[in-house]
Amino acid sequence: MVVAAACALPGVFLVLRKMSMMSDAISHAILPGIVIGFFATGDLGSPILIAGAALTGVLTVALVEMISSTRLIKEDAAIGIVFPALFSIGVILIARYAGDVHLDVDAVLLGELAFAPFDRFIVAGHDIGPRSLYLMSGVLVVNVLFIVIFFKELKVATFDAGLAAALGLMPALLHYLLMALVSVTAVGAFDAVGSILVVALMVGPPSAAYLLTDRLSVMLALSAVIGAVSAVLGYWFAHLLDASIGGAMATMVGVAFFFTWLLAPEKGYVARQRRRRRQRWTFATKMLTVHLLSHEGLPEAAEECREDHLTDHLRWEPAFASQAVRVALAGGLVSRRGPLLELTDAGRKHASRAVVEI
Amino acid sequence: MNHAVEVRDLTVAYRERPVLWDIDLNVPEGVLMAIVGPNGAGKTTLIKAVLGLVKPAAGEILIYGRSFESQQRRVGYVPQRGSVDWDFPTNVLDVVTMGLYGRLGWFRRPGRNERASALQALEKVGMADFADRQISQLSGGQQQRVFLARALVQDADVYFMDEPFQGVDATTERAIIALLRELRSAGKTVVVVHHDLQTVPEYFDEVLLLNVRRLASGQVDEVFTEENLRKTYGGRVGFVGALAGTAGSAGTVGAAGRAGPKGPGGLSGLTTKGTGPG
Numbered sequence: 001m002v003v004a005a006a007c008a009l010p011g012v013f014l015v016l017r018k019m020s021m022m023s024d025a026i027s028h029a030i031l032p033g034i035v036i037g038f039f040a041t042g043d044l045g046s047p048i049l050i051a052g053a054a055l056t057g058v059l060t061v062a063l064v065e066m067i068s069s070t071r072l073i074k075e076d077a078a079i080g081i082v083f084p085a086l087f088s089i090g091v092i093l094i095a096r097y098a099g100d101v102h103l104d105v106d107a108v109l110l111g112e113l114a115f116a117p118f119d120r121f122i123v124a125g126h127d128i129g130p131r132s133l134y135l136m137s138g139v140l141v142v143n144v145l146f147i148v149i150f151f152k153e154l155k156v157a158t159f160d161a162g163l164a165a166a167l168g169l170m171p172a173l174l175h176y177l178l179m180a181l182v183s184v185t186a187v188g189a190f191d192a193v194g195s196i197l198v199v200a201l202m203v204g205p206p207s208a209a210y211l212l213t214d215r216l217s218v219m220l221a222l223s224a225v226i227g228a229v230s231a232v233l234g235y236w237f238a239h240l241l242d243a244s245i246g247g248a249m250a251t252m253v254g255v256a257f258f259f260t261w262l263l264a265p266e267k268g269y270v271a272r273q274r275r276r277r278r279q280r281w282t283f284a285t286k287m288l289t290v291h292l293l294s295h296e297g298l299p300e301a302a303e304e305c306r307e308d309h310l311t312d313h314l315r316w317e318p319a320f321a322s323q324a325v326r327v328a329l330a331g332g333l334v335s336r337r338g339p340l341l342e343l344t345d346a347g348r349k350h351a352s353r354a355v356v357e358i
Numbered sequence: 359m360n361h362a363v364e365v366r367d368l369t370v371a372y373r374e375r376p377v378l379w380d381i382d383l384n385v386p387e388g389v390l391m392a393i394v395g396p397n398g399a400g401k402t403t404l405i406k407a408v409l410g411l412v413k414p415a416a417g418e419i420l421i422y423g424r425s426f427e428s429q430q431r432r433v434g435y436v437p438q439r440g441s442v443d444w445d446f447p448t449n450v451l452d453v454v455t456m457g458l459y460g461r462l463g464w465f466r467r468p469g470r471n472e473r474a475s476a477l478q479a480l481e482k483v484g485m486a487d488f489a490d491r492q493i494s495q496l497s498g499g500q501q502q503r504v505f506l507a508r509a510l511v512q513d514a515d516v517y518f519m520d521e522p523f524q525g526v527d528a529t530t531e532r533a534i535i536a537l538l539r540e541l542r543s544a545g546k547t548v549v550v551v552h553h554d555l556q557t558v559p560e561y562f563d564e565v566l567l568l569n570v571r572r573l574a575s576g577q578v579d580e581v582f583t584e585e586n587l588r589k590t591y592g593g594r595v596g597f598v599g600a601l602a603g604t605a606g607s608a609g610t611v612g613a614a615g616r617a618g619p620k621g622p623g624g625l626s627g628l629t630t631k632g633t634g635p636g
């Protein structure tokens with residue numbers, strides 16, 4: 001839960017900067033940093049590991065930017081070149097020198113959250129809880145602080161880096177700080193959910209939140225909440241099925257995004273379809289009233305304003321025509337007189353407004 | 359006369375390819391200046407170099423006689439409308455408030471005063487009713503006005519605007535030019551990347567004709583001539599004769615008998631189209 005919230009916050013800025021795939025790259029490419037840090041300290045919980053990972057993360061971003069700035073290949077291809085290279089260095093290092101320790105490839109890919117509680121944090125002989133909980137809480141606090149303190153700067157640098165630079169707000173520095181933060185978060189989350197699922201937690205909740213709000217601050221809060229809720233649901237889901245916890249969490253993030261996409265009040269699929277249907281009928285009644293208006297009171301009205309005439313002259317399908325008439329009648333825009341349709345006052349206004357709009 | 363902007367021997371290159379080649383330019387204080395030139399002429403790059411957004415290979419840029427860094431607060435910037443993501447989750451007022459972030463400095467947050475001056479700027483560009491509007495719901499002209507409002511709150515002395523007239527309707531264009539004139543009468547200097555040659559004599563006092571090198575610069579009625587335009591645009595300007603009526607200098611006049619710059623029809627070719635990296 002803490003992991004998910006911690007991932008979602010910097011994830012928001014990645015999504016808004018159209019750098020979602022960078023989270024994939026960073027979460028993989030930090031592996032050699034972790035491995036080398038591990039060799040240096042012999043301790044998986046050492047802060048050196050985090051520093052090493054943060055450095056490799058920033059290095060990844062720098063390499064990607066260097067390669068894409070040559071303009072020989074595009075940024076997505078540059079990402080595809082850099083992170084597998086770094087990741088495979090990490091994998092080779094593990095396979096070659098660390099075959100007998102707790103770092104193995106499965107754990108790297110998928111994490112092992114189930115065992116995290118057994119890795120206790122012992123201070124002065126007292127067991128004060130799972131170590132990774134402390135680590136991730138620390139990361140979460142750092143993320144929250146960073147975003148709260150630099151909220152304004154991050155916002156302008158993300159929306160309009162040119163302006164931020166012209167205002168002297170150093171967007172490049174902020175960019176690398178953010179990337180370092182993403183790396184640190186990824187290391188923390190790595191232990192819990194592995195390097196693939198980190199991506200799900202960094203990109204999924206912010207994307208869902210993006211569909212739900214038009215405000216950056218709300219988007220940040222929502223994505224943390226969505227991430228946390230998915231994590232809890234995923235945990236129980238995994239418990240029920242006796243499956244991988246990390247996998248279940250990522251699945252839940254996917255499910256959460258799917259429902260948001262479907263049901264979001266403004267940008268969701270259902271809402272868009274409904275709006276489109278409404279617009280279609282609004283437009284149909286407009287056409288109908290304009291048609292009636294232009295023939296109103298003229299000799300041909302007896303012919304033009306008949307309901308069955310609509311299918312001939314407007315080339316409407318009969319079902320569509322009768323539905324349009326029903327909508328217009330219900331809206332009080334037209335009234336029936338025998339076979340003829342007549343505009344009401346409201347209908348006349350409606351039509352003349354429609355004409356003016358054009 | 360004091361110069362708002364002085365550019366000396368400015369060269370900008372992407373690797374070994376020069377984008378701007380030894381540019382010298384003086385922008386007098388209190389004028390509206392247009393930068394014109396074909397696509398890829400380096401117009402945007404020139405602005406970005408002045409603002410320190412691209413690093414020059416050589417040369418010096420002075421704002422009111424001093425370096426840009428020391429004069430940052432006196433410079434306002436309106437980037438191309440298309441340079442940002444208008445789906446970003448924020449509203450109009452918030453975007454305008456961003457113009458004040460520089461003055462606020464690090465860590466401090468915008469408060470009521472900032473809100474008030476942002477609203478005032480929106481009022482000036484006729485967008486006050488849109489303050490709470492989501493930016494993705496704006497038309498092109500409205501987006502442009504939001505950007506202008508954001509530059510206005512900066513309360514700068516010299517403004518750089520990258521194609522503010524690009525893709526806006528006639529109403530917005532009139533609103534923008536009225537605003538530029540207001541800025542000028544308040545003693546501000548405005549440098550505008552412009553694409554519509556036809557309106558240069560009407561809108562601007564000074565003009566820079568740019569195509570990697572500086573072809574000419576100075577007062578519009580002296581340097582905005584057929585000859586100079588031909589030099590700037592190469593052989594591609596078959597229509598410059600039409601400018602005869604407006605370019606005041608003698609001896610550079612081409613085909614006579616055409617209408618003035620605002621004459622109906624026949625002049626549509628005067629607008630160069632497209633944006634390009636500039």
